[in-house]
Amino acid sequence: MTTDTVPAILRPGATWRNWSRVESVRPVFAARPSTVDEVVEVVRFGRDRGLTVKTVGAGHSFTAIAAAPGIQLDVSAIDGLLGVDTTRARVTIGAGTNLHQLPALLAPLGLALENMGDIDRQTIAGATSTGTHGTGARFGGLATQIVAVTLVTADGAVLRISETENSELLPATRLGLGALGVLVDVTLQCVPAFLLAAIERPAGFEEVLDGFEQRATSVDHFEFYWWPHTDSVMTKSNSRLPGDAVREPIGAISGWLEDRVMSNTLLGLVCNIGRIAPALTPPINRLATRVYGNRSYSDYSHEVFVSPRTTRFREMEYALPREAIPDALRDIRRLIDSRGWRISFPIEVRVAAADDNWLSTAQGRESGYIAVHRYFRDDHEEYFRAVEQVLRAYRGRPHWGKIHYRDAASLAEVYPRLGDFLGARDRLDPDRLFTNPYLDRVLGP
Numbered sequence: 379m380t381t382d383t384v385p386a387i388l389r390p391g392a393t394w395r396n397w398s399r400v401e402s403v404r405p406v407f408a409a410r411p412s413t414v415d416e417v418v419e420v421v422r423f424g425r426d427r428g429l430t431v432k433t434v435g436a437g438h439s440f441t442a443i444a445a446a447p448g449i450q451l452d453v454s455a456i457d458g459l460l461g462v463d464t465t466r467a468r469v470t471i472g473a474g475t476n477l478h479q480l481p482a483l484l485a486p487l488g489l490a491l492e493n494m495g496d497i498d499r500q501t502i503a504g505a506t507s508t509g510t511h512g513t514g515a516r517f518g519g520l521a522t523q524i525v526a527v528t529l530v531t532a533d534g535a536v537l538r539i540s541e542t543e544n545s546e547l548l549p550a551t552r553l554g555l556g557a558l559g560v561l562v563d564v565t566l567q568c569v570p571a572f573l574l575a576a577i578e579r580p581a582g583f584e585e586v587l588d589g590f591e592q593r594a595t596s597v598d599h600f601e602f603y604w605w606p607h608t609d610s611v612m613t614k615s616n617s618r619l620p621g622d623a624v625r626e627p628i629g630a631i632s633g634w635l636e637d638r639v640m641s642n643t644l645l646g647l648v649c650n651i652g653r654i655a656p657a658l659t660p661p662i663n664r665l666a667t668r669v670y671g672n673r674s675y676s677d678y679s680h681e682v683f684v685s686p687r688t689t690r691f692r693e694m695e696y697a698l699p700r701e702a703i704p705d706a707l708r709d710i711r712r713l714i715d716s717r718g719w720r721i722s723f724p725i726e727v728r729v730a731a732a733d734d735n736w737l738s739t740a741q742g743r744e745s746g747y748i749a750v751h752r753y754f755r756d757d758h759e760e761y762f763r764a765v766e767q768v769l770r771a772y773r774g775r776p777h778w779g780k781i782h783y784r785d786a787a788s789l790a791e792v793y794p795r796l797g798d799f800l801g802a803r804d805r806l807d808p809d810r811l812f813t814n815p816y817l818d819r820v821l822g823p
């Protein structure tokens with residue numbers, strides 16, 4: 379290939395690594411378009427030259443779902459507010475918009491996202507394409523908030539998909555794993571801005587599991603963390619308040635101390651101590667349960683949903699039928715005890731409402747989530763593989779952006795609408811322009 383035939387927007391690719399440093403790739407070409415026409419140009423070039431095109435968001439998936447061996451397309455320059463429908467509380471934003479940009483865009487409109495996950499570093503397209511979720515038995519993941527998208531498909535067409543245009547594709551394209559095309563914008567259903575009243579309290583492991591259903595359904599947003607090798611969990615119960623309620627935020631210093639120093643710096647230190655002297659992990663975890671999480675405050679929703687995560691880690695997360703969570707967690711506890719592993723990272727448990735996105739981890743069922751983590755310098759594989767076996771027995775579905783070891787055949791057993799999704803893929807990307815090795819594994823070639 380001669381360089382004079384390569385569009386100016388393409389440059390030679392440089393080595394890319396994901397946030398958790400578990401995946402890397404050196405693309406042949408990279409492009410950072412700032413218009414839809416430029417996206418179309420890159421897609422057509424890839425198609426004509428037989429090079430796959432993979433869009434990358436913020437690289438915060440733990441899997442290789444965003445790895446682009448052919449052309450890496452970064453849409454971060456297609457960002458910000460593109461349209462507002464004040465009557466219906468909807469906004470259209472560029473697909474490369476980072477979640478942390480949204481509060482400043484939405485606040486002047488008196489709006490907010492209905493729910494959020496733990497962090498806000500992701501792009502809106504990356505987060506929704508993998509099924510990113512927060513917690514709350516009445517609330518779906520971020521992709522359920524999408525009411526329309528604009529997608530550049532493999533033939534270079536610009537396709538509008540909404541409740542009134544090509545609506546049959548919405549359950550696929552709201553959560554499409556990046557396999558159906560390049561999202562250039564998404565329209566989100568927002569809600570009036572609100573505050574959250576947060577209560578963080580320690581509690582007993584068995585007490586919380588016995589009362590899990592009640593706890594998960596009696597508060598808007600319930601989650602808990604369990605430190606392996608201890609009998610304690612840290613519960614977080616967030617209740618929604620009107621936007622004009624009185625804020626009682628955590629003081630800047632205690633917030634910094636708890637969220638930055640305790641939850642991140644100390645966690646990193648604990649992980650490093652655990653590497654050198656694994657026997658110290660259980661007593662350190664017991665200490666952690668006494669130090670963390672006994673506070674209440676209220677603040678703008680995004681300030682409460684999101685926390686900084688500066689200690690690098692690796693994660694696997696599975697969605698189960700919600701009622702299976704207590705038994706599954708007890709099984710994992712027995713597994714950890716029987717194998718003699720020393721696990722310094724807490725296990726996180728959340729919930730979400732059933733939804734109808736074909737590849738959603740919560741598709742068609744009220745869901746509970748169990749997430750296991752390991753420090754990025756520790757070997758995660760033995761632990762994650764063994765936990766996966768436990769969670770598969772409960773008809774678990776892995777988060778698309780978090781480490782797992784499943785393939786298309788085994789995923790078909792737990793995703794009843796996978797066939798519909800593959801039909802949409804055949805229609806929108808028959809030649810697999812947007813595939814990569816991860817998608818070949820989980821969707822088939």
Ligand SMILES: Cc1cc2nc3c(=O)[nH]c(=O)nc-3n(C[C@H](O)[C@H](O)[C@H](O)COP(=O)(O)OP(=O)(O)OC[C@H]3O[C@@H](n4cnc5c(N)ncnc54)[C@H](O)[C@@H]3O)c2cc1C
Nearest residue numbers: 435436437438439495496500501503504510511556561779
């Ligand atoms: C510290 C940390 C905390 C996390 N917390 C949570 C959490 O609370 N809840 C949760 O569910 N997940 C969580 N995750 C996982 C994370 O939200 C997802 O993996 C998400 O996909 C990352 O978004 P991204 O912008 O980095 O996308 P990438 O990882 O870069 O890409 C993900 C997928 O989106 C596709 N994509 C990106 N942009 C486009 C586009 N414009 N068009 C089409 N496809 C596109 C990519 O091709 C790829 O398939 C967390 C991850 C980390 C590292």
